[in-house]
Amino acid sequence: xxxxxxxxxxxxxxxxxxxxxxxxxxxxxxxxADVIKVEPPAGDIARRIGPFVDDRPHRDRSLxxxxxxxxxRSLTLDIENPRGRELFLDLARAADVVxxxxxxxxxxxxGLGWDELHRLNPxxxxxxxxxxxQTGPYRDFEADDTxxxxxxxxxxxxxxxxxxxxxxxxxQAYHSAAYYGAIAAMCALLARDRDAVGQWVDLSMQEATAxxxxxxxxxxxxxxFVEPRRGTLHWSRFFRVARCRDGYVMHCTLGDWTSLIEWVxxxxxxxxxxxxxxxxxxxxxxxxxxxxxxxxEWVKDYECKELLERAQALRQPYAIVQGPEAMLEDEQLxxxxxxxxxxxxxxxxxxRYPGAPYLFNGTPWRVRRRPPLLGEHTGxxxxxxxxxxxxxIAALYAQGIV
Amino acid sequence: xGSLALEGxxxxxxTWVVAGPVATRIxxxxxxxxxxxxxxVPPPLGDRKRGLQCDxxxxxxxxxxxxxxxxxxxxxxxxxxKSDIVIDNFSARVMRQWRMDxxxxxxxxxxxxxxxxxxxxxxxxxxxxxxxxxxxQALTGYTRLMTDIDGEPAGxxxxxxxxxxxxxxxxxxxxxxxxxxxxxxxxxxxxSQLEAVAALIGPCLLDITVNGRVPEPPLYNxxxxxxxxxxxxRCRALDGDDDRWLAIAVRSEGEWNRFVETIGSPxxxxxxxxxxxxxxxxxxxxLDANITRWTSQRRAEDAMAALQKARVPAGVVSxxxxxxxxxxxxxxxxxxxxxxxxxGSLTRVSGVPFKLSGGxxxxxxxxxxxxxxxxYVLGELLGMSPVKRAELVAAGVVWP
Numbered sequence: 001x002x003x004x005x006x007x008x009x010x011x012x013x014x015x016x017x018x019x020x021x022x023x024x025x026x027x028x029x030x031x032x033a034d035v036i037k038v039e040p041p042a043g044d045i046a047r048r049i050g051p052f053v054d055d056r057p058h059r060d061r062s063l064x065x066x067x068x069x070x071x072x073r074s075l076t077l078d079i080e081n082p083r084g085r086e087l088f089l090d091l092a093r094a095a096d097v098v099x100x101x102x103x104x105x106x107x108x109x110x111g112l113g114w115d116e117l118h119r120l121n122p123x124x125x126x127x128x129x130x131x132x133x134q135t136g137p138y139r140d141f142e143a144d145d146t147x148x149x150x151x152x153x154x155x156x157x158x159x160x161x162x163x164x165x166x167x168x169x170x171x172q173a174y175h176s177a178a179y180y181g182a183i184a185a186m187c188a189l190l191a192r193d194r195d196a197v198g199q200w201v202d203l204s205m206q207e208a209t210a211x212x213x214x215x216x217x218x219x220x221x222x223x224x225f226v227e228p229r230r231g232t233l234h235w236s237r238f239f240r241v242a243r244c245r246d247g248y249v250m251h252c253t254l255g256d257w258t259s260l261i262e263w264v265x266x267x268x269x270x271x272x273x274x275x276x277x278x279x280x281x282x283x284x285x286x287x288x289x290x291x292x293x294x295x296x297e298w299v300k301d302y303e304c305k306e307l308l309e310r311a312q313a314l315r316q317p318y319a320i321v322q323g324p325e326a327m328l329e330d331e332q333l334x335x336x337x338x339x340x341x342x343x344x345x346x347x348x349x350x351x352r353y354p355g356a357p358y359l360f361n362g363t364p365w366r367v368r369r370r371p372p373l374l375g376e377h378t379g380x381x382x383x384x385x386x387x388x389x390x391x392x393i394a395a396l397y398a399q400g401i402v
Numbered sequence: 403x404g405s406l407a408l409e410g411x412x413x414x415x416x417t418w419v420v421a422g423p424v425a426t427r428i429x430x431x432x433x434x435x436x437x438x439x440x441x442x443v444p445p446p447l448g449d450r451k452r453g454l455q456c457d458x459x460x461x462x463x464x465x466x467x468x469x470x471x472x473x474x475x476x477x478x479x480x481x482x483x484k485s486d487i488v489i490d491n492f493s494a495r496v497m498r499q500w501r502m503d504x505x506x507x508x509x510x511x512x513x514x515x516x517x518x519x520x521x522x523x524x525x526x527x528x529x530x531x532x533x534x535x536x537x538x539q540a541l542t543g544y545t546r547l548m549t550d551i552d553g554e555p556a557g558x559x560x561x562x563x564x565x566x567x568x569x570x571x572x573x574x575x576x577x578x579x580x581x582x583x584x585x586x587x588x589x590x591x592x593x594s595q596l597e598a599v600a601a602l603i604g605p606c607l608l609d610i611t612v613n614g615r616v617p618e619p620p621l622y623n624x625x626x627x628x629x630x631x632x633x634x635x636r637c638r639a640l641d642g643d644d645d646r647w648l649a650i651a652v653r654s655e656g657e658w659n660r661f662v663e664t665i666g667s668p669x670x671x672x673x674x675x676x677x678x679x680x681x682x683x684x685x686x687x688x689l690d691a692n693i694t695r696w697t698s699q700r701r702a703e704d705a706m707a708a709l710q711k712a713r714v715p716a717g718v719v720s721x722x723x724x725x726x727x728x729x730x731x732x733x734x735x736x737x738x739x740x741x742x743x744x745x746g747s748l749t750r751v752s753g754v755p756f757k758l759s760g761g762x763x764x765x766x767x768x769x770x771x772x773x774x775x776x777x778y779v780l781g782e783l784l785g786m787s788p789v790k791r792a793e794l795v796a797a798g799v800v801w802p
Contacts, residue, residue, distance in 0.1 A: 007580065008581070009581075010584065011580075019626065031577045051605065051608070051612075051613060053612055053613070054613065063612055064626075114759070133731075133735055135734070136730075136731045136734040138730070141710045141715075142713055142715040143651075143715050143717060144626060144629065144651040145625065146634075146649050147650075147715045149649075150647075150648075150649035151717035151718060151720055151725075151729065151731075152720070152725065153721065153722065155649065155720075156719050156721045157558075157559035157721075158548060158556060159556045159559075160554075160556060162645070163551075164634055164636075164647070165647060165719055166548050166557075167620070167621075168548060168558070169543065169547045169548050170602055170605075171626060172602065179566070179570065179573060181756070182573050183576060183756075184756040186580060187408060187576065187763070189580060190408060190411075190583075191405070191406075191408075191760060191761070193583055194409075194410075200758075202757040202758075203755065204731075204737075204755055204756070206731065206732065207735065207737050207753065207755035208755040208756070210725055210732070210752065210755070211752055212562065212565040212566070213560065214420060214454075214560040214561050214562070215454060215560050216721075216725065217457065217722065217726055217738070217752050218454025218456075218751075219453065219722060220722035220723065220725075220726045221456075221457075221738075221749060222448070222454060222455075222749075223453060226721050226722040226723050227559070227721070227722050230559055232545070232555065234535075234536045234559065234560065234561070239537075241540075241555055248545075248546070248555055250536055250540040250545065252534060252536070281446075312531075315531075317532050317537055318537075319536075319537040320540065321540045321545045322543065323543050323546050323547065324542060324543030324600075324603055324606055324607060324610060324617060325543075325616050325617070326541075326543075327541070327600055328610065328611065332526045332528040332529075332596070333600070335525060335526035338597050338600070351608070352612075353608065353611070355601075356597070356601075357593060357595075357597040357601050358570065359591070359592040360577075360578065360589055360590075360591050361589050361590040361591075361592070362578075362587055362588070362589030362590075
């Protein structure tokens, strides 16, 4: 196996999921697995979700679909059709992982439940991603990302006291579930090295999202304290947002206190913060509201950039509160090649994608293929992976099964 | 129940604060033996036997080792020889200063896997900068775009990026392990927490790079398939607490019809301005005001139950007591397991969010105090006699 094939080269994944599970399969694809996105002949529903390239809606122009399906191949297959189901089972026979996010019980109804797949291919790992998992009183409840952030505790703690809670940017319930899903699949695959049999993974998105909240359960079980919303004051009480002349910055009182307070003092803005008792980190946390009120008064006439340059020179971990577009100009991200160019020959254009969060020195992460056009690899999969004859393939197309 | 998935895997854990410990918690829950290398005076983060610190470090072992002492470094290298994975979340220079960087570790254990979870990565102009979750969230757009309805930045009330960095690190470690079992080779994974959290707003970033669009705060506009109503709605107080809200998402005509029926088919719902999804999105301020008239008369739990009975997505905006005590689903699935202290008393922590049919991850042991497992690690893993261990303590290499 060649070195640049990715850490998971040789792994075969069938992705039957909707966008609840797309990222889980993409994470495996990014790491080198061969992931086949199995789509209904009309296309995955994510292809209809915007934004679209140049705002022109089209199944092959959805940026939403693109992000979640980079590095995958696309097979259109009607798995509800008996012949389509057979073809899926043929693929499952040679696969390592099936990822699905249907409502609990739906796979079994289609004759593709764990018992069937396990009998067919005992080494197969099946990753089932459902809003509330495969068991329990909420098993059949409906949820979107927002409802899941609500029921997991992720939503309640963001925003201002007494006002409406503030929802995360991006679909972070789905993303948390996707990461835990990929982790769970890897755990099952590593156990398979020992046991030689696959496992069924029952992943609850509600639980995965609850496991992506830092402090709420700890405060509840540890201090019997229900964490509130605190505006921009971080629960640790060492960070708060301040308004500058031209924008916002994030204060941080975990850096070297002496150099920070010398700076503030030199501008005549330290008020009572020059008192030595503020050198104690616990005292700073305890009196964070007053501390930040004084610091807010100090930074309010600064321009963000000017403040940040001086803060960095003193190694104070301040940050500009900026829009995501600023990352395109970020020299650190640029130096690491975070944004990668991906060629879309069908459009005659190249686009910049956010890339890998990790660099593997032995098996580099890379973009192997752009997101697939609908059914782009149907022919090659039927021919090369399933060994079908051209006449059979033509018949499948004619019957609308692929 | 079968065996745990990662039984037999040993992890040497140099991580601290949150992001790194989240990564090693995932490995420990699933059966890896995680040995924390700690300073005698731990950072003042709180009690290990309850709450967040217990949650982060359960299932792990702790060795209090003086890495500033040459013999401390030797012991760390002896442990590397017996480990599969070494994880840290320092900025790039710390492990190098100890000569515990990947190249050095390869010399004592050629197939070692090293995962370094620094804030900015090991290369680039800011590789040695210290980062924190709130800083990373400010730099990547979360704080700016997660606004209150009046447009003021709010952001997360906590460090989501530490959690995201944690699960990214765990996945990287597992992928490297899978690869090593097939190739015999370890490797170095250079993870940037900044990049981990940046990657999680992918579609928004593509809209910027492809369409040149500067993103607006999404507020409660759906970020997936269009939906209206879609948002959080104030509900009746519960035991004097009026901070009660219900999240509702109505995505299709079918859901809209069932929603209207559930709330008693009020006259406003049949007005032409709410007839289609498009019109409901356009007139959402008025739509939301009408819905709040219904929710504010009801407890969030009751409104949720009524809507879910009609298969309309709805959920209580749950606080700590909701998720830890009241939520029947989390309870039914055993998501808050109890773990015993030495005196037999119990405390609860978060569970493992996935179940494996052949043996699920679990919470087996309470978090250790710093140095609690010195004897096991030095005695059983490294085969040192009690006399030798006492010598190390006397020499200030190991803290009791």
